[in-house]
Amino acid sequence: MELSTLGQQAQKASYALAQASTSEKNQLLHEMACEVVTQTSLILAANQKDLTTAQKSGMSPTMLDRLTLTTERIKEMANGIEQIASLQDPIGTVDKMWKNEQELLIGKQRVPLGVVGIIYESRPNVTTDAACLCFKAGNAVILKGGKEAFYSNQALVLVLKKVLERSSFSPDLIQFVEDTSRETTKALMCLNDYLDVLIPRGGAGLIKAVVEQATVPVIETGTGNCHIYVDKDAQMEMARDILINAKCQRPSVCNAAETLLIHKEVAADFLPIFEEALAEYQVEIRADETALTYLKHALPATELDFKLEFLDYTLAIKVVNSIDEAMQHIQRYGTKHSEAIISDNYFATQLFLQQVDAAAVYANASTRFTDGFMFGFGAEIGISTQKLHARGPMGLEALTSTKYIIYGNGQIRP
Template sequence: MDEILVNQTLNQIGSQAKRAAAKLSQLDTVTKNRLLNQFAAELVTRTPTILAANQKDLRAAVDMPAKFTDRLKLTEQRIKDMAAGLRQVATLPDPIGNLDRGWTNEAGLLIEQKRVPLGVIAMIFEARPNVTVDASALTFKSGNAVILRGGKEALNSNLALANTLRYVLKQAGLDENIIQILHDTSHQTADDLMHLNRYVDVLIPRGGAGLIQAVLKNATVPVIETGAGNCHIYVDQFAEEKMAVDIVVNAKVQRPSVCNAAEKLLIHQAAAAKLLPPIAKALEAHGVELRGDQRSRAIVSSIKPAQDTDWSTEYNDLIMAVKIVDDEQAAIEHINHYSTGHSEVIITDNYQNSQTFLNQIDSACVYVNASTRFTDGFQFGFGAEIGISTQKLHARGPMGLKELTTTKYVVRGNGQIRK
């Protein structure tokens, strides 16, 4: 195991990140893209080593629930997918140096607003090794140094991935502290990282609601809230049956442990008798446990009674709550009340209803006739994502390169003084 950061204080790590960020901010786009492709190649080359490290973590997590180990597990294909994400980030436009706007004021000053890196980004995340690579790719391309603090359950996997990327940086003659991962995964270290205001410009948590709320409550550094996904699908009275079945099943079943999986199903009362039975049958064939209100249980007897807490719960599991609603407005009110602001769907062939839903739902991503599973940086064309922001400042939805930058004003004059 690489001895990186094992015996260093957090202040030393922060200082190293600050120095590395200053150098990285001046790196040209061609060099960054070349190194991103080298990251990808080295990941593929080291696949056996990375999988061996991941197996150590999986063996230690044998008593963990399936939804936990699904996020933790790496496969040859998942490593290839990470490499593909790195290569895609290399093809994306570099936001650094771009001008948002420019003008000349009355005093003759040329004022330009340009994109610059945030500086040092810290991340606290749970047992999701892919975050190590995704975050490193996006922070590197956007000119930011990154400090990663993963969960103890994924320590071996995260170190293997981070050491791979650091090796490429070192071989290229760059400061390997552009990417740093904490060996100490204690709660105290996480808490200290939340208060590292001298060095950290922004902190991004990735994980369950408990982790995110703990960071929001305790951090003194700026935080971008991400991830919690109590996502809804509303099946309108004008929905087509096959489309409704396909979308609901995909959104719930394809990967139930992630934040963009659908957790709630609302159906218009006029369509419930026709559409709920085939949807329920398809979901139950995939092992989904359904919990519903009285009206849904009167239509499908296998649905279990829902409790009040079900409407606000993010299951991350093969569980879905079902509710029959009187009309579209009732669906919109229910969603806006219980949603975490992540992703919501309407399935309908009625244009006006789709527009009403799009305009009135207050979430980061709102869909017509598509699965919630598309709320993903890779699917949006960002190459990867550093998180899905459910807040409104400073970013919202899947966060790619531009969301990891800020602006500064560059002002050019020829001797002006203010009178």
């Protein structure tokens, strides 16, 4: 089907959804969650097709993990939909009201964006997260997944649309672009007549291409070159546990740590302990010249290693002389996603929290918490690293805009 046709259908469907009540939307979300679980066998069979193709193409184990669906992960997807249903509906809420000098009563009201386009890679759970968040926020959505998850995404969209088909709402509220070619992706980036906003989710290459080529307004979700800075006043066990969690719990996601920065005063004591803990997960370490002197099995790091989002069991390490040097390193190489300091020094943590420019900045906690679910938003549409419209994990409110409603009693402008 032509993109323009998908756009027309989505736009028409979005008008009706914008007037839907919260209870109507929530009821359908509950039904969608139930249908996802009911159709587990169908979804797993589709996912197996994608996995077979990915394995033949030599996809890395960590990327295979992003692609893989299990019965438990499908239940988690359904739970995510239920949580979206439980969230407060932002549509129609009035942020504030006031009277101006002419006695006009002015209100700022939350409204849907309209039609949202999502271009994403690998992770099938994005399909349900994005579709259901957009639906709750009153938006139609056009989904363009990557070819590596084509069958999984297609099956999930069919399941969600089946629920809409049984309702009074149009199934065109959730559209799926079946052509995975780059040409179609480029065309979607320029669908200005129908798309109100475009959100890319994926690797650095995809995001860069969308930001540079799209004519539709874009909300940039960022790559995650995230850092853990271990200060001279850090607790060793805490630092070790946070580092292992941030790096190893799920290295293929954007909020996983990619670089360890450690103060020179504790490097000799801490780095051998860290190396031993990382070895259990077979993490490859790439260290600067100073760090190499404290490590047994590390490789020399290049400047490129400090720029990379590895998305794998690889970690760069650098010894720094001060917290200022750590922050300068983050400013130079970070992607403004998630950064953390481990320290018992109140003044050091406050300095780090206030001066590091990122969407999420942590003191004594893992960067893995940068997530819409963990922040209490339900699922998320992505993690924005830009500063306009939305920043950080994007929940329901980030998928809305505002309009001003004005009550008068005959006023005319003098």
